[in-house]
Amino acid sequence: MKSLEKAILEVLETKQPKNVKELVQLVQEQVDATLEDIEKEVKSLHQKGLVLLEELKQKENFISFLSPRKGLWFWIVIGLSLLSFVSILLIPATGTSLSYLRYIFGFLLVAFLPGYCLNETLFPREDTMDIIERFTFSIGLSFAVTALVALFLSFTPFGLTLTTALSALGSLVIVLAIMALIRKYIAQ
Numbered sequence: 001m002k003s004l005e006k007a008i009l010e011v012l013e014t015k016q017p018k019n020v021k022e023l024v025q026l027v028q029e030q031v032d033a034t035l036e037d038i039e040k041e042v043k044s045l046h047q048k049g050l051v052l053l054e055e056l057k058q059k060e061n062f063i064s065f066l067s068p069r070k071g072l073w074f075w076i077v078i079g080l081s082l083l084s085f086v087s088i089l090l091i092p093a094t095g096t097s098l099s100y101l102r103y104i105f106g107f108l109l110v111a112f113l114p115g116y117c118l119n120e121t122l123f124p125r126e127d128t129m130d131i132i133e134r135f136t137f138s139i140g141l142s143f144a145v146t147a148l149v150a151l152f153l154s155f156t157p158f159g160l161t162l163t164t165a166l167s168a169l170g171s172l173v174i175v176l177a178i179m180a181l182i183r184k185y186i187a188q
Contacts, residue, residue: 004041007031012051020053065185073120077113077177081170084109088166109169114149115141117176124183145172 007030008023017023024038033041045051065071084105091102115138123129129137149168153160 004031004033004037005045008038008041008045009050060188062185071181074177074181077117078174080105080108080113081173085166085170088162109173110146111142112138113142113173114145114169114176115139117173117180118145120180121176121183124180124187
């Protein structure tokens, strides 16, 4: 009869079980041992450093993923998009000191938000790029996306006007932000 320690190490080396349950089943096929005995031996091997045990991370549900702790970027993007809509539609272009807000939010809507949302959709994991790469890539993508939206709108019956550009670009930002949120949830 094999020793339990040797049986566990042999099963880990040869059959490479995916989880502890599978390990226990394979060891019980080779050695007559109880679940408690196998559990004690695996813990002992872990303490000796011969076996590495990893904890499974529980995946959050989607609603908790929307919390400010995880989804703060999403709420900031949605808020900036809505502020851009409101400022461009309600604040006059010239003549008031509030017109600077219109320019700032309009610039964000054109030069940063579309690329940022597309960047987050394409690269949902945080470890793929550092913050400077994300920022510069977002600006470049934003100008490309904005140019493509303008080109597309110029061929539609609606034409390229402030209203059509604002609604198309704003809608695209919101759709991309939702897609990025879903991709980030799946990638967690």
